[in-house]
Amino acid sequence: MLFYIVAFVLTLQILHEKKDKILFLRGLSVVGSIMSVYAIIQKLGLDIFSTETTAIFEGRSFSTMGNPTSLGAFLLFPIWGEITLFSLEKKKKNKIKNILALAIMLLALIFTRNRGSMLALMGAGFLHVLNKFKHKKKLLAGLLISLAAIFSVFIYTYGGDTRSLGSRLTIWDSSFEIIKESPVLGYGLESFAYLFESYVQPEFFEYEDYYNLVDRPHNEFLEMWIHLGLAGLIFYLIVLYAVLKKTFTTKDKIEYFGSLAVISLFMTNFFGFSLVTQYAYLAVFLGLIFKGAKQIKIIRPASAILALLLVVSIGFHIRLFIGDRAFKEAYNDLYAVDTYEVMTDLETGVNLLPFYAETYFEAYYFYYGFAEYTLDQTLIDQAYYLNEQAGAIAHSSTKYYLHSAKLYILQSDYLSAENVYITALQRISANPILYEDMGNMYYEAEDYAKASIMYDKLLSVLPEDWAAPVLSAEESEFTQEEHIFWKTHPGFLDTLNNIVVTYYATGQNDKADTIMEQIK
Numbered sequence: 001m002l003f004y005i006v007a008f009v010l011t012l013q014i015l016h017e018k019k020d021k022i023l024f025l026r027g028l029s030v031v032g033s034i035m036s037v038y039a040i041i042q043k044l045g046l047d048i049f050s051t052e053t054t055a056i057f058e059g060r061s062f063s064t065m066g067n068p069t070s071l072g073a074f075l076l077f078p079i080w081g082e083i084t085l086f087s088l089e090k091k092k093k094n095k096i097k098n099i100l101a102l103a104i105m106l107l108a109l110i111f112t113r114n115r116g117s118m119l120a121l122m123g124a125g126f127l128h129v130l131n132k133f134k135h136k137k138k139l140l141a142g143l144l145i146s147l148a149a150i151f152s153v154f155i156y157t158y159g160g161d162t163r164s165l166g167s168r169l170t171i172w173d174s175s176f177e178i179i180k181e182s183p184v185l186g187y188g189l190e191s192f193a194y195l196f197e198s199y200v201q202p203e204f205f206e207y208e209d210y211y212n213l214v215d216r217p218h219n220e221f222l223e224m225w226i227h228l229g230l231a232g233l234i235f236y237l238i239v240l241y242a243v244l245k246k247t248f249t250t251k252d253k254i255e256y257f258g259s260l261a262v263i264s265l266f267m268t269n270f271f272g273f274s275l276v277t278q279y280a281y282l283a284v285f286l287g288l289i290f291k292g293a294k295q296i297k298i299i300r301p302a303s304a305i306l307a308l309l310l311v312v313s314i315g316f317h318i319r320l321f322i323g324d325r326a327f328k329e330a331y332n333d334l335y336a337v338d339t340y341e342v343m344t345d346l347e348t349g350v351n352l353l354p355f356y357a358e359t360y361f362e363a364y365y366f367y368y369g370f371a372e373y374t375l376d377q378t379l380i381d382q383a384y385y386l387n388e389q390a391g392a393i394a395h396s397s398t399k400y401y402l403h404s405a406k407l408y409i410l411q412s413d414y415l416s417a418e419n420v421y422i423t424a425l426q427r428i429s430a431n432p433i434l435y436e437d438m439g440n441m442y443y444e445a446e447d448y449a450k451a452s453i454m455y456d457k458l459l460s461v462l463p464e465d466w467a468a469p470v471l472s473a474e475e476s477e478f479t480q481e482e483h484i485f486w487k488t489h490p491g492f493l494d495t496l497n498n499i500v501v502t503y504y505a506t507g508q509n510d511k512a513d514t515i516m517e518q519i520k
Contacts, residue, residue, distance in 0.1 A: 003280070003313050003317070004279055004280065004282075004283040005283075005309060006309055006313055007280055007283040007284055007287070008283040008284070008286055008287045009287075010287075011283070011284045011286075011287025011288060012287050012290075015284075015287065015288060018254070021254050021288060022085070022088065022254075024284075024288075025081040025082075025084055025085055025254075026085065028077060028078050028081045029078055029081055029082050029085060029101055031078065032074075032075060032077070032078025032079070032081070032082070032101075032105050033078070033101050033104055033105065035063040035064060035065075035071070035074075035075075035108070036063070036075065036078075036104045036105045036107070036108035036109075037104060037108075038063045038064065039061035039062070039063040039071060039108035039111055039112065040061070040104070040107060040108055040111060042061040042062070042063065042111070043059070043061050043111040058480060058484070060111070060112055060113045060114075061108060061111040061112050062112065063108070065277070068112040068113060068114055069112070069114050069116070069117075069272055070275055070277070070278070071108070071112050071114070072109055072112040072114025072116070072117030072118070072268070073114070073116075073117055073265060073268050073269070073272065073274065073278050074277055074278060074281070075105055075108060075109045075112075075117065076117060076120060076121060076261055076264040076265055076268065077261050077265075077281045077285065078105055079102065079105050079106065079109070079121065079261075080124075080257050080258070080260055080261035080264065081257075081261070082098055082101050082102045082105065083102065083257055084253060084254055084257040084258070085098050086098035086099065086102070087253050087257065088253060088254075109121070114268075115164070115271075116267075116268040116269075116270070116271035116272050117264075117268045119267065119268070119271075120263075120264040120265070120266075120267035120268035121264055122150065123263075123264070123267045124260045124261075124263050124264040124267065127247065127260065127263065128260060131247065131248055163207050164207075166203075166206070166207045167204065167207035167208050167218075168218050168219070168271060170201050170203050170204045170207065171196075171204070171214055171217055171218055171219075172217065172218075172219060172222065173201065174196060174199040174200055174201060174204075174217075175192075175196075175199075175217040175219070175222045175226060176222075177199045178192075178195050178196070178199055178226055179222070179225055179226060182229070183225075183229075183230060184229055184230050185229045185230075186225065186226055186227055186228050186229030186230070186232060187226055187227065188227060189227050189228070190215075190227070191226065191227060191395075192214075192215060192216060192217055192223065192226055192227065193213070193214070193215035193216075193397070194394050194395045194397045195226070195395075196213060196214060196215075196217075197213060197397060197398045197428045197431065198427060198428055200213060200428075200431065202461050205432060205461045205462065205463070206463060213398070213431075216272075216273040217273075218271060218272055218273060219269070219270055219271065219272075219273075220236070220266075220269035220270070220272070220273050220274065221233065221236065221237075221269075221270065223273055224236040239286070240263075240266050242290075243259050243262045243263055243266075243286075243289060244259075244263065246259045246289055246290070247259040247260060247263065254288060255288065255289050258285045258288045258289045259289050261285055262282060262285050262286065262289065265278060265282055319352055319353070320353065322348075322352055323348070323349045323352035323353040323359070324349075324353075326345045326346070326348040326349035326352065327345065327346070327349045327362055329341075329345045330342045330345035330346050330349065330366060333345060334366070339370070342366060343366075346363045346366055346367075349362070349363065350363050350386075355393070356393070357390040357391075357393040357394035357397070358390075359390075360386045360387070360389040360390035360393070361386075361387070361390045361394075361399060361403070363386045364383050364386040364387050364390065364403060367379050367382045367383035367386060368383045368403070368406065368407070368410075371383055371407075371410060372410060375410070380407060380410065380411065383403075383407060384404075384407055387400060387403045387404060387407070390403075391404075396427070398424065398428055398431060398433065398434065401420055401421070401423065401424035401427075401428070401434075402424075402433065402434070402437055404420045405417040405420040405421055405424075405437065405438075405441065406437075408420065409441055409444065414441060414444075414445040414447075417441055418438075418441070421434060421437070421438045421441070425438075432458050432461050432462055435454050435455070435457045435458035435461070436454075436458050436495055438454045439451045439454030439455045439458060439495075439498070439499070439502075440495060440498055442454060443498040443501070443502055448502045448505040448506050449506060451498070451502045452502050452503065452506045452508065455498075455499045455502055455503075458495075458499075459499070463481075464518075465479075465481045465482050465484070465485040466482075466485055466486075466489075466492055466496070466519075467482075467518040467519065468482035468483075468485070468486060468518075468519065469519060469520055470486060470493060470519050471519050471520050472520050493519075496515060496519060499512075499515060500512045500515055500516060503515075
């Protein structure tokens with residue numbers, strides 16, 4: 001948050017002159033073009049990353065952003081930036097360059113197949129047409145018909161895949177249930193992931209991978225409401241209103257097209273969310289939009305506060321960097337089989353980042369792995385401590401319960417593990433991960449009757465993407481969904497083996513035979 005405030009204020013101070021704004025937009029154009037070229041290369045199959053990495057996204061380009069949705073949302077800024085440069089450019093030669101760069105970015109956006117960002121671009125374009133040609137009714141009618149035709153082609157091309165929409169509808173339904181419990185105050189930043197576990201609906205797993213509980217509501221309006229309460233939602237809506245107003249009142253082209261870029265982000269975030277990159281550019285573009293005719297003079301006390309915020313922000317990010325570096329060193333030392341250095345690195349990382357649940361979870365994995373191999377009680381106790389610390393921060397999330405149960409199972413204390421799982425099931429909504437782990441625990445304890453019940457629940461909520469001929473066929477013969485499932489969950493074959501043995505042990509031979517036929 002401090003970083004975004006500093007970015008906004010610095011934009012107000014630094015990007016004051018028109019030439020400075022144009023220089024920034026040209027730099028953004030270069031970045032957007034390079035990332036777009038790489039996205040196009042990815043689509044052609046010439047990726048520097050492994051094909052397995054790109055296959056997870058089903059051929060969608062993501063460039064250097066790690067996710068097609070993130071790339072699509074980011075590209076909205078350089079696309080509108082390029083349109084701004086085109087509108088300001090006087091030389092025909094340079095206008096041609098603008099058009100080529102814009103075409104490359106638009107092609108990259110199409111290759112992301114991020115429908116939210118494409119719809120947002122069309123929506124902002126619709127606003128531009130209304131605003132630009134509101135007094136030329138015949139021309140406006142023709143342009144609107146053209147936009148309608150483009151939208152129809154879009155629906156025809158992308159409307160067949162309803163998985164994403166179905167997933168979001170179930171997430172939004174759960175989000176409103178979460179809001180009902182605290183509609184005014186909200187729950188705090190980054191709380192959705194832990195809250196969602198208690199409100200997830202069984203229908204969610206018809207659309208999403210069962211290990212992929214979402215950490216965002218995929219609607220930033222709902223996210224603001226859940227994280228920051230009613231005040232956060234109202235502030236978000238005020239910013240949107242101010243930007244919309246600026247669009248219809250400003251005569252400055254940079255402010256005008258910058259407003260459309262921000263509106264595009266708000267539109268795409270109706271179906272998604274922003275990450276650090278998008279928020280950083282949002283802060284900068286808001287600085288460009290609300291820049292007055294005269295440079296804002298910051299009085300001395302305010303300058304001191306800004307300087308303090310900047311120092312705190314830089315110090316915090318340095319701390320994050322060093323802490324993250326310590327965990328990376330722990331992995332390097334693990335590969336070098338230097339246990340002492342691993343534990344030293346983990347201690348450093350935990351001490352630097354004690355406010356993140358994931359910090360303790362990450363350290364837990366190391367200690368649990370050591371404990372599983374050695375059965376050393378000291379290591380088990382340390383893993384238990386780390387998990388408890390993470391649970392206190394993460395409001396006893398599913399991950400916390402799973403880790404607690406595994407520690408008991410490691411000590412063959414199946415009764416305590418069972419109690420942990422039962423507590424988790426009472427607190428958390430339908431969750432295939434719990435069913436799977438609980439079934440595997442009963443299987444290990446040779447309690448096949450209870451294992452059978454858990455495995456029945458597991459298979460009842462899982463889409464049958466696992467039902468691929470993994471025992472005989474090549475992966476090239478799998479459907480795309482089956483290929484992704486088995487790439488993501490290679491260990492599920494062990495669970496299927498446990499399920500088959502359990503069904504045979506409990507006299508459910510027909511169920512066991514059916515599974516064997518499905519995976520042959």
